[in-house]
Amino acid sequence: MNGQELINSRRSIYKFTEETVGDDLLNQALIAASNAPCHKHTHPWRFYILGREIRSKLIPTITKLSKIKSKKLQSKNIEADAQRAIRKITDPPLLIAVTSQITPNDDFRTKEDYAATVCALHNLVLSLWDNGIGSQWSTGSITRDNDTYDLLSIDSKQEEIIGFIKAGYPEKIRTVNKKPVDEFVNYVD
Numbered sequence: 001m002n003g004q005e006l007i008n009s010r011r012s013i014y015k016f017t018e019e020t021v022g023d024d025l026l027n028q029a030l031i032a033a034s035n036a037p038c039h040k041h042t043h044p045w046r047f048y049i050l051g052r053e054i055r056s057k058l059i060p061t062i063t064k065l066s067k068i069k070s071k072k073l074q075s076k077n078i079e080a081d082a083q084r085a086i087r088k089i090t091d092p093p094l095l096i097a098v099t100s101q102i103t104p105n106d107d108f109r110t111k112e113d114y115a116a117t118v119c120a121l122h123n124l125v126l127s128l129w130d131n132g133i134g135s136q137w138s139t140g141s142i143t144r145d146n147d148t149y150d151l152l153s154i155d156s157k158q159e160e161i162i163g164f165i166k167a168g169y170p171e172k173i174r175t176v177n178k179k180p181v182d183e184f185v186n187y188v189d
């Protein structure tokens with residue numbers, strides 16, 4: 001794959017095989033993340049690689065959040081919903097919480113740092129894709145709950161969890177219709 005093909009072929013992956021992702025490929029992706037553009041060289045991103053033990057500690061919170069959602073949606077199968085929500089966190093071969101630094105009383109710095117962290121996250125995603133590894137960015141409620149911050153020992157006054165990246169070898173690659181270029185470009189003379 002050349003660079004253009006790499007960018008244009010990437011799709012979010014929701015189903016992974018059980019094959020583990022090698023540390024060498026993860027490290028390569030983290031180096032790609034570190035090369036993201038970053039105004040003022042603040043390096044505002046942090047990547048928390050979540051192992052099996054911490055994921056099991058998240059289960060009570062996932063269950064709590066899933067039950068709230070099921071009740072809201074008047075689901076008839078609250079237990080099955082919870083089991084599905086748990087599997088979304090326990091099943092992916094790789095699970096990474098990505099945070100961005102918060103600068104109190106400086107919304108512009110915090111916004112620029114968020115942008116840089118997104119660039120770093122996407123560099124990581126593209127590096128993984130280059131090695132045949134798919135991923136999905138998730139901003140589900142577990143990524144935003146106070147319990148998650150506590151369990152991961154992340155100070156919500158200093159860092160915002162911008163999402164979880166789930167990654168592994170794709171079981172299935174979806175096709176997605178993208179907006180044609182002429183629908184979002186304006187040439188201004």
Ligand SMILES: Cc1cc2nc3c(=O)[nH]c(=O)nc-3n(C[C@H](O)[C@H](O)[C@H](O)COP(=O)(O)O)c2cc1C
Pocket residue numbers: 010011012013136137138139140163176
């Ligand atoms: C900021 C952000 C948050 C996302 N959060 C979720 C999510 O919580 N759940 C989900 O299923 N997909 C999530 N996605 C993935 C998008 O749904 C996906 O990118 C979109 O369907 C386009 O597909 P593609 O990535 O294959 O081009 C998120 C993507 C972004 C950029």
